[in-house]
Every structure is written in structure tokens, then in C-alpha cells.
Amino acid sequence: xxxxxxxxxxxxxxxxxxxxxxxxxxxxxxxxxxxxxxxxxxxxxxxxxxxxxxxxxxxxxxxxxxxxxxxxxxxxxxxxxxxxxxxxxxxxxxxxxxxxxxxxxxxxxxxxxxxxxxxxxxxxxxxxxxxxxxxxxxxxxxxxxxxxxxxxxxxxxxxxxxxxxxxxxxxxxxxxxxxxxxxxxxxxxxxxxxxxxxxxxxxxxxxxxxxxxxxxxxxxxxxxxxxxxxxxxxxxxxxxxxxxxxxxxxxxxxxxxxxxxxxxxxxxxxxxxxxxx
Amino acid sequence: xxxxxxxxxxxxxxxxxxxxxxxxxxxxxxxxxxxxxxxxxxxxxxxxxxxxxxxxxxxxxxxxxxxxxxxxxxxxxxxxxxxxxxxxxxxxxxxxxxxxxxxxxxxxxxxxxxxxxxxxxxxxxxxxxxxxxxxxxxxxxxxxxxxxxxxxxxxxxxxxxxxxxxxxxxxxxxxxxxxxxxxxxxxxxxxxxxxxxxxxxxxxxxxxxxxxxxxxxxxxxxxxxxxxxxxxxxxxxxxxxxxxxxxxxxxxxxxxxxxxxxxxxxxxxxxxxxxxxxxxxxxxxxxxxxxxxxxxxxxxxxxxxxxxxxxxxxxxxxxxxxxxxxxxxxxxxxxxxxxxxxxxxxxx
Numbered sequence: 323x324x325x326x327x328x329x330x331x332x333x334x335x336x337x338x339x340x341x342x343x344x345x346x347x348x349x350x351x352x353x354x355x356x357x358x359x360x361x362x363x364x365x366x367x368x369x370x371x372x373x374x375x376x377x378x379x380x381x382x383x384x385x386x387x388x389x390x391x392x393x394x395x396x397x398x399x400x401x402x403x404x405x406x407x408x409x410x411x412x413x414x415x416x417x418x419x420x421x422x423x424x425x426x427x428x429x430x431x432x433x434x435x436x437x438x439x440x441x442x443x444x445x446x447x448x449x450x451x452x453x454x455x456x457x458x459x460x461x462x463x464x465x466x467x468x469x470x471x472x473x474x475x476x477x478x479x480x481x482x483x484x485x486x487x488x489x490x491x492x493x494x495x496x497x498x499x500x501x502x503x504x505x506x507x508x509x510x511x512x513x514x515x516x517x518x519x520x521x522x523x524x525x526x527x528x529x530x531x532x533x534x535x536x537x538x539x540x541x542x543x544x545x546x547x548x549x550x551x552x553x554x555x556x557x558x559x560x561x562x563x564x565x566x567x568x569x570x571x572x573x574x575x576x577x578x579x580x581x582x583x584x585x586x587x588x589x590x591x592x593x594x595x596x597x598x599x
Numbered sequence: 600x601x602x603x604x605x606x607x608x609x610x611x612x613x614x615x616x617x618x619x620x621x622x623x624x625x626x627x628x629x630x631x632x633x634x635x636x637x638x639x640x641x642x643x644x645x646x647x648x649x650x651x652x653x654x655x656x657x658x659x660x661x662x663x664x665x666x667x668x669x670x671x672x673x674x675x676x677x678x679x680x681x682x683x684x685x686x687x688x689x690x691x692x693x694x695x696x697x698x699x700x701x702x703x704x705x706x707x708x709x710x711x712x713x714x715x716x717x718x719x720x721x722x723x724x725x726x727x728x729x730x731x732x733x734x735x736x737x738x739x740x741x742x743x744x745x746x747x748x749x750x751x752x753x754x755x756x757x758x759x760x761x762x763x764x765x766x767x768x769x770x771x772x773x774x775x776x777x778x779x780x781x782x783x784x785x786x787x788x789x790x791x792x793x794x795x796x797x798x799x800x801x802x803x804x805x806x807x808x809x810x811x812x813x814x815x816x817x818x819x820x821x822x823x824x825x826x827x828x829x830x831x832x833x834x835x836x837x838x839x840x841x842x843x844x845x846x847x848x849x850x851x852x853x854x855x856x857x858x859x860x861x862x863x864x865x866x867x868x869x870x871x872x873x874x875x876x877x878x879x880x881x882x883x884x885x886x887x888x889x890x891x892x893x894x895x896x897x898x899x900x901x902x903x904x905x906x907x908x909x910x911x912x913x914x915x916x917x918x919x920x921x922x923x924x925x926x927x928x929x930x931x932x933x934x935x936x937x938x939x940x941x942x943x944x945x946x947x
Contacts, residue, residue: 541813546945
């Protein structure tokens with residue numbers, strides 16, 4: 323039975339109002355404040371451009387997010403592929419295990435990584451006891467430590483959308499490919515990969531956007547140079563109450579995210595939809 | 600826009616109850632159930648405040664204290680600006696106090712309500728009266744250094760030849776720059792205003808070779824696992840009393856305080872002042888030290904404190920005079936500018 327459009331509109335009204343009131347209005351207010359509402363001044367933006375710190379930190383933030391996303395893709399896709407081929411019961415267990423870390427707070431997981439990665443940590447003691455190295459290997463207080471911990475936190479955002487799109491592929495397509503003379507590699511490259519492109523791209527985008535907002539993890543596992551734009555926003559909001567400047571940083575970050583998203587839309591793989599015949 | 604919060608709910612519920620239960624109330628002496636909202640930092644500290652302040656205060660005055668956690672200047676400002684102030688009483692660190700005061704978020708303290716002559720004068724000001732003292736101080740793992748060989752001054756901490764091991768450094772300008780200057784030979788009474796180029800130059804030594812931490816709880820694990828041998832820290836006194844192997848020095852320690860403040864526009868100013876006068880009493884302050892190792896601000900409280908505990912408190916005169924008084928008033932207006940310079944230095 324088809325719902326009338328009036329009913330649909332009525333159903334959508336509540337969530338729309340909710341998003342408008344509690345998300346769009348504050349967001350517009352924040353953008354307004356960054357321009358010195360109720361007056362108009364671009365002072366905050368001038369300062370942002372004039373000081374070398376912010377440009378460097380923006381680039382650093384983008385770099386960290388990019389490295390994290392690429393690593394998540396390289397680890398997440400094969401994992402999802404493996405999980406998709408498991409027996410349904412084993413698959414349910416695997417999905418639960420992947421989701422399990424979500425139940426621990428980010429702060430706790432940072433501490434766990436610290437005890438694993440520091441000079442006197444589990445990994446270094448193991449390496450030294452087994453005679454692989456005499457001096458501890460520097461695994462944290464640098465980009466490496468930040469990447470390891472961020473990938474650990476974000477890889478499920480790649481695994482789940484990829485897994486969903488893998489599961490949506492009708493099994494007989496593989497048989498069809500084989501019957502047409504495709505080997506496993508060409509079946510993967512010409513059938514599986516294109517059919518999961520949308521899910522993979524969505525996972526990558528999600529990971530990238532979430533990674534842009536990280537700051538506790540880089541602050542704890544990175545060195546003094548691992549500075550993220552969010553930590554500067556938090557400092558200005560919480561410590562010195564310089565909201566116009568904090569919001570100009572936030573608006574710039576939001577703006578660049580939107581630009582990246584539009585760029586993604588322009589080049590993103592159009593979803594290949596398999597229609598039953 | 601009026602926000603529907605717990606308080607308006609209570610009011611609504613109370614008036615409903617009044618209508619329904621009016622006949623019963625008429626016969627009993629009418630007394631408005633007063634309440635006071637306290638916001639704290641949670642944890643063992645707030646549990647101690649509950650036992651030392653809130654419970655006896657409720658018993659004595661009948662004023663109920665509603666507790667919440669998450670002291671946050673941003674939230675305080677949002678409450679004051681929207682004229683919907685939920686918090687009535689905060690024990691605010693001096694540095695935040697300075698920013699809050701500058702921003703017009705605080706009400707004045709009514710000094711006619713209590714005798715301030717016994718309160719440490721360094722912690723008494725127009726908008727704030729000291730509640731506790733604490734110190735950001737040299738802290739080391741007592742198992743790393745044999746007795747008598749531990750670093751006790753900032754120039755010791757800067758001397759990596761004589762005192763081996765990696766250093767922990769706080770990733771922030773407050774405290775860190777003061778310590779860098781003391782290590783470089785600036786006398787305690789000539790610290791403020793800080794000589795910034797000199798401080799950054801002195802810090803250069805640790806730019807690559809220290810563990811730069813951001814979260815205060817991190818330091819316990821870093822010291823116990825011997826990842827670092829020494830670091831500035833505020834939390835060792837409590838842990839020393841628990842028997843953990845930490846050593847501390849008050850030499851060159853940044854002594855700072857938290858103070859009772861009342862947000863501007865608090866709906867319960869009167870009760871809040873009553874509470875402050877109550878919590879400043881010597882016995883109340885001495886009781887707090889049973890639960891958490893923060894120093895009292897009332898001079899008469901110290902003799903009531905267990906001597907073992909008093910020995911590690913910043914309020915003890917011998918300790919207090921070894922350190923320097925951290926200046927919230929310097930940092931309030933300078934934090935933004937100096938932090939930008941610090942970030943630039945970090946990235947270079």
C-alpha cells in the first residue's frame with residue numbers, strides 16, 4: 323500500500339523540525355558569531371590567516387585524517403571481505419567483536435594504547451626480551467602512535483559499510499562471472515569491486531570526516547607537533563572564552579569539509595545497482 | 600526561549616503539589632524548601648566535599664545541596680548570558696577565576712558575612728575567596744632515585760647529566776613557562792610578567808626529548824611505568840598518603856588555589872553566601888583533608904589536620920614559602936597570546 327505524500331510529509335515534519343531547531347539554528351548562530359554578531363567584522367578570519375600556526379595546523383589535521391582514512395581502507399576492506407565469506411553464525415560473532423571496542427570510552431582506549439606503545443610498554447618489552455632490539459623503538463609520541471590508535475577507533479566505519487555492500491551482491495553473479503571465463507581475480511576486479519565502490523567510498527568519507535574532529539588521541543599519543551585544529555577550537559571555547567575566534571576556526575573547518583564532500587560527489591563512483599531480471 | 604530544566608520542573612511539580620496538598624500544608628509551618636546547586640570536578644574530590652561540606656551543611660541549615668559535575672567556563676558563560684543560571688556555587692581554580700571575572704561572570708563575595716582575617720590573604724579577592732590550595736610541583740618516582748639523589752629544584756630537573764631519565768612536561772604555557780624561567784635562574788619574586796623569549800629558550804632543551812603530556816591523570820601511569828623519571832604534577836600528595844612510591848619537592852612549586860565563587864545572577868545568592876561562610880570554618884576545611892589531600896585556606900584549620908597529611912599540603916607554611924604564588928591574574932589576559940606563541944614554537 324502506498325502512503326499518501328501528506329502522510330509522508332507529516333512523518334518527516336518532526337525530525338525536520340528537530341534538526342532545524344537543534345542543529346541548523348545553533349550552527350547559523352555560530353557562523354554569525356564568527357563574524358562578530360551582532361556587528362559585522364572579519365577580524366577573527368584576518369587573525370586566522372595572519373598567524374602561521376593555524377595554516378600549519380589545518381594542513382596537519384588534513385594529513386592525519388588522510389593517513390588514517392587510507393590505512394583504515396587498506397585494513398578494513400580485506401577484513402570486511404573475509405567476514406562476508408564466513409558462516410552466518412561466525413559472521414555474527416565477528417561483527418560483534420568488531421563493534422566491541424565501541425563500548426569502551428575513547429579515553430580508556432587511549433590509555434590502553436599508551437601502555438602498549440610506550441618505551442616501557444608491552445610491545446617494546448617483548449621486542450627487547452626477544453632480542454629484536456636493544457633500544458626501545460619509538461612507537462608513540464609521533465605520527466605512528468597517533469595513526470595506530472586512530473585507525474583502531476575508526477576502522478569499523480569502513481568495515482561496516484563495505485560489509486553491507488558485499489552482502490548485497492547476489493551470489494549467482496560470481497557463478498555467472500566464472501561461467502563466462504572469469505578467474506577469481508578478474509571476478510573480484512570486475513564484479514565485486516565495482517559493486518562495493520559506493521559502500522567503500524561512503525566508509526572512507528565517514529572515516530575522514532570523523533578523523534578531522536579528533537584531538538584527545540593525537541594529544542595523548544602524539545608528540546608536541548601533533549596538533550589538531552579541534553584542540554585549538556576547544557582551547558578557545560573552553561579556556562579563554564574567545565568564541566568568535568573558535569567559531570571562525572570551526573566555520574573554516576566545516577567549509578573545507580563541505581568543499582571536500584562536493585569534490586567527492588563530483589568524482590565519486592556512481593553506484594552500480596543490480597536489478598533483478 | 601525558556602528552557603525546561605530540572606528546576607522549572609521542580610517548581611511546576613511543587614505548585615501542583617501545593618494545589619493538591621494545600622489542606623495538609625496549611626496546618627504545618629510553611630517553609631520554602633531551599634536548595635543550592637553545586638557544580639564540581641567529580642571523583643574522590645567531590646565525594647570528600649560531600650562529606651566535609653554538603654552533608655553537615657544540610658543537617659545544620661536544612662538547605663539542600665544539589666550536586667552536578669563538569670565545571671566548564673563555557674557552560675557558565677552560556678548560563679549567565681542566557682540569564683538562566685543553574686549553578687549557585689563553584690570552587691573555581693584561580694586561572695579560570697581570572698577569566699570568569701574578566702568576562703563578568705561572577706557575583707561579588709559579601710565579606711560582611713564572615714571573618715576573613717584568618718583566610719590566606721593571597722586567596723582573598725573581590726569575587727572569590729580561597730577554598731583549597733594545591734601545588735604544581737616536581738614529582739618523581741621514588742624508586743628511580745636513591746634517597747638524597749632526587750632532583751629537588753627546577754635547575755636539577757633541567758640538569759639531565761646529573762639526574763638521568765626522560766622528563767615529563769606539561770603541554771601548556773601555564774606553569775611550564777614559569778618553571779623554565781626558574782630553571783634558568785630567574786628569582787621567584789621576579790617571575791611576573793614572564794620573560795617569554797627567555798622561557799622558550801630555556802624550554803628548547805626538552806622540545807624533542809621530553810614526553811609532553813596533556814591530561815593530568817596521564818602522569819601517574821607515566822611515572823609508575825618509569826616512562827619518565829620526573830615531571831611537574833599536582834596530584835602526588837594524595838597518592839603518597841595512599842602509599843604510592845612518589846617523591847615531591849616544594850622548591851619552586853607553583854602554589855595555586857581554588858576559590859568559592861557565585862555565578863552572576865545566581866537565584867540563591869543568600870544561601871550560597873551562607874554556604875561559603877560555613878565551608879570556610881576551620882573544622883570543615885580540616886575535615887576535607889581526610890578525604891583528599893588539598894590544603895586548607897583558613898590558617899586555623901591547619902593545626903586540626905593530621906600532621907602526616909599536613910606535611911604534603913601546599914598550605915603548610917614551610918611548603919608554601921618554598922614555592923611561588925602562581926598568578927591567575929597574569930594568565931587571564933595573556934593566555935591566548937602566549938599560547939599562540941607556544942604553539943608556533945611547538946611546530947617549529
